[in-house]
Amino acid sequence: MLEDKNPQLTPISQYGEFGLIKHLTENFSFRNESTEISIGDDAAVIDPQGQKVVITTDVLAEGVHFNLGYVPLKHLGYKAVAVNISDLAAMNATPTQILVSLAISNRFPVEALEEIYEGIALACERYKVDLVGGDTTSSTSGLVMSITAIGLEHSENLVGRTGAKAGDLLVVTGDLGGAYMGLQILEREHSVYLANPNMQPEMEGYDYILQRQLKPEARTDIKNTLKELGVQPTSMIDVSDGLSSEILHLSDQSKVGFRLYESKIPMDPLTMTTADELNLNPVMCALNGGEDFELLFTIPAADYDKIKNHPDFTIIGHVTPVEEGNYLVAAGSNELIALNAQGWDAFLNR
Ligand code: ADP
Numbered sequence: 001m002l003e004d005k006n007p008q009l010t011p012i013s014q015y016g017e018f019g020l021i022k023h024l025t026e027n028f029s030f031r032n033e034s035t036e037i038s039i040g041d042d043a044a045v046i047d048p049q050g051q052k053v054v055i056t057t058d059v060l061a062e063g064v065h066f067n068l069g070y071v072p073l074k075h076l077g078y079k080a081v082a083v084n085i086s087d088l089a090a091m092n093a094t095p096t097q098i099l100v101s102l103a104i105s106n107r108f109p110v111e112a113l114e115e116i117y118e119g120i121a122l123a124c125e126r127y128k129v130d131l132v133g134g135d136t137t138s139s140t141s142g143l144v145m146s147i148t149a150i151g152l153e154h155s156e157n158l159v160g161r162t163g164a165k166a167g168d169l170l171v172v173t174g175d176l177g178g179a180y181m182g183l184q185i186l187e188r189e190h191s192v193y194l195a196n197p198n199m200q201p202e203m204e205g206y207d208y209i210l211q212r213q214l215k216p217e218a219r220t221d222i223k224n225t226l227k228e229l230g231v232q233p234t235s236m237i238d239v240s241d242g243l244s245s246e247i248l249h250l251s252d253q254s255k256v257g258f259r260l261y262e263s264k265i266p267m268d269p270l271t272m273t274t275a276d277e278l279n280l281n282p283v284m285c286a287l288n289g290g291e292d293f294e295l296l297f298t299i300p301a302a303d304y305d306k307i308k309n310h311p312d313f314t315i316i317g318h319v320t321p322v323e324e325g326n327y328l329v330a331a332g333s334n335e336l337i338a339l340n341a342q343g344w345d346a347f348l349n350r
């Protein structure tokens with residue numbers, strides 16, 4: 001995809017800034033009534049229709065958050081949107097609009113940006129959001145993408161991090177640790193490739209965890225599931241940095257403690273066997289790996305019967321008074337192990 005390797009690719013300079021924005025965004029259509037004015041004006045205008053406006057933003061920097069050696073650009077565009085939508089899902093809000101800002105180095109041809117926007121368009125379709133603006137500039141060191149996502153919601157439906165109460169149950173959606181295991185496989189095969197570009201990567205059989213890493217989905221479905229079950233979480237967060245770190249955030253914001261049962265942490269069989277293959281502890285991958293983008297939430301104990309048999313949910317622990325601290329209850333021994341935040345940290349992992 002680099003220009004010097006392929007002379008047919010189009011340099012960005014051929015379009016110019018305004019032409020480029022127009023080219024990349026002209027096929028986007030609009031789905032939400034709340035979108036009043038979008039790309040092409042000085043700013044977007046959104047009509048909140050009597051609801052609260054929920055806003056979140058995330059920056060992704062090449063070399064820190066993604067490696068274009070093994071992340072396809074289309075996946076990058078999709079994932080950049082999905083991770084923002086996940087933050088809205090964690091507030092129990094309905095996603096409606098996004099803005100996309102790019103700082104691009106001149107080694108990216110127009111075709112590379114087209115691929116990123118293909119991924120963005122897919123995500124807009126999947127999550128029913130409108131691309132309403134952004135900014136485009138140049139960068140001297142790699143690609144930086146910043147996405148802002150906007151959601152609307154009636155205030156009584158919103159769920160923050162502050163409402164967990166002692167006695168509540170701790171629940172997680174889906175399974176954990178898979179995205180981290182997928183990353184380990186991608187990094188392993190990438191270093192094999194760097195050592196010998198003629199080697200074929202061995203990715204077969206790892207589909208589920210590779211997809212967890214490369215094309216994560218925001219759990220926007222959970223809002224409806226909980227509504228149908230008649231369950232309103234008392235607190236909620238998305239699992240972006242690892243289960244351990246997210247529990248500590250809920251603890252901190254709700255002023256409560258947590259007991260997490262090791263034996264209950266949901267993991268896919270492929271996550272377990274891959275961890276085994278790579279000599280990693282799968283529980284550590286779930287606790288500290290991150291990027292699973294599942295939802296972690298607390299519910300009143302009285303709602304136990306409503307969710308206990310639901311395939312999307314696993315009850316993994318409960319809330320205690322703050323004095324009792326945050327502990328993992330080890331499988332088998334019932335030993336209490338203090339939870340600490342070794343989750344993914346952009347400043348530590350370099
Ligand atoms: P301004 O000079 O007022 O900042 P720009 O020329 O940066 O305006 O942007 C023109 C229009 O295109 C605006 O509506 C802006 O939101 C939109 N836009 C700019 N860059 C992008 C992008 N990368 N993706 C989507 N929309 C963009």
Ligand code: MG
Pocket residue numbers: 134135136
């Ligand atoms: Mg601008």
